[in-house]
Ligand SMILES: *[C@@H]1O[C@H](CO)[C@@H](O)[C@H](O)[C@H]1NC(C)=O
Ligand SMILES: *[C@@H]1O[C@H](CO)[C@@H](O)[C@H](O)[C@H]1NC(C)=O
Ligand SMILES: *[C@@H]1O[C@H](CO)[C@@H](O)[C@H](O)[C@H]1NC(C)=O
């Protein structure tokens with residue numbers, strides 16, 4: 001069983017499972033579904049996840065799309081609670097005590113949070129609570145969770161218990177970005193007409209591995225090692241540390257139990273025969289939107305409305321980033337002093353400790369910030385650690401509101417305002 005989000009990664013993941021022999025009734029797909037027929041897609045109705053790849057969009061079931069892709073539906077699906085679902089196909093994870101569950105999630109993220117195409121975003125502690133609840137209901141045997149997002153390690157670090165029969169791997173540790181791949185200007189690059197990255201490094205690594213190997217004999221551990229080497233090694237300028245969490249022993253099991261296996265790969269014996277195509281460079285996932293507008297700007301004809309629009313978008317995004325970065329920094333200085341502010345905000349807790357002790361505090365503080373400074377939005381998720389540290393330092397809600405009000409003398413308008421797209425709305 002699978003749940004996944006946004007972009008070409010999702011469609012590719014579906015194809016892996018489908019070729020592995022899983023039935024559609026056992027696969028649940030969440031995707032925003034905004035790119036296949038978007039005017040920015042140079043091949044309408046087609047999505048590729050590799051420069052030489054085939055269409056991965058064809059046949060993908062659209063269980064939850066658009067605004068139905070949200071936290072409440074996601075949790076209801078995981079818990080198998082049909083009455084709590086609104087919209088979508090109504091498919092839920094109706095699992096039995098002997099079932100194996102596979103969840104693959106790919107989106108933007110930040111310390112302690114995962115992006116959704118809709119608001120609010122998903123907080124790590126709420127996800128962990130759902131996993132505990134599902135475990136208590138006794139409706140699965142084991143569960144594998146693959147997660148691609150910036151700072152994805154922070155979703156499980158110090159939070160995922162070892163006794164839930166859940167094994168998770170993440171694209172990055174708790175303090176670093178994950179990376180896009182097959183990006184314009186990199187090698188190998190997407191076909192010339194593309195202005196976006198085709199996939200994400202960790203996701204493409206596990207899927208291209210699953211595409212060619214015999215998953216009846218390859219173990220989760222072997223895949224983890226391969227993916228880890230492809231996501232960070234000495235020949236790469238950029239990369240992230242692929243991590244494992246939860247019940248690590250589960251990684252001795254074969255991938256087959258979670259993803260099936262394509263019969264065409266039956267004769268593939270050595271999983272360490274590294275014939276995978278190489279990816280030598282990557283783009284910080286957080287910069288993927290900037291890169292897109294930049295390439296669009298660069299490639300549009302001089303003086304065209306398209307060029308003007310791309311330039312405006314690029315400057316808007318840059319201005320929002322600067323506003324958020326400066327506001328957070330200034331707020332830190334107001335709360336902890338000019339010298340100590342940055343130090344407190346940037347502190348990283350020791351490995352094994354969760355991002356924050358009091359998640360309710362984190363949510364309240366995010367809300368306070370957004371009320372005065374506008375939406376953190378996708379980019380602003382990177383500041384979740386700073387806000388968590390404000391909670392860890394015992395700051396009161398009122399102090400936070402006051403510092404935010406002082407740091408942000410104007411409330412941004414339009415798409416960055418907190419009323420329009422508040423992170424925690
Ligand atoms: C999730 O989507 C459904 C259907 O679009 C909607 O009724 C529900 O309010 C949404 N929940 C959240 C938290 O946005
Ligand atoms: C399912 O969701 C509904 C509505 O949110 C809730 O009232 C009910 O308690 C849930 N059922 C279970 C078994 O959790
Ligand atoms: C695997 O090898 C056997 C024996 O050589 C052969 O009969 C079979 O067709 C091969 N299967 C595939 C999928 O290539």
Ligand SMILES: *[C@@H]1O[C@H](CO)[C@@H](O)[C@H](O)[C@H]1NC(C)=O
Pocket residue numbers: 229230231232233234235236274277278279280281
């Ligand atoms: C190092 O990473 C690059 C880029 O992902 C990959 O092509 C190469 O195979 C990796 N090296 C090893 C030893 O896995």
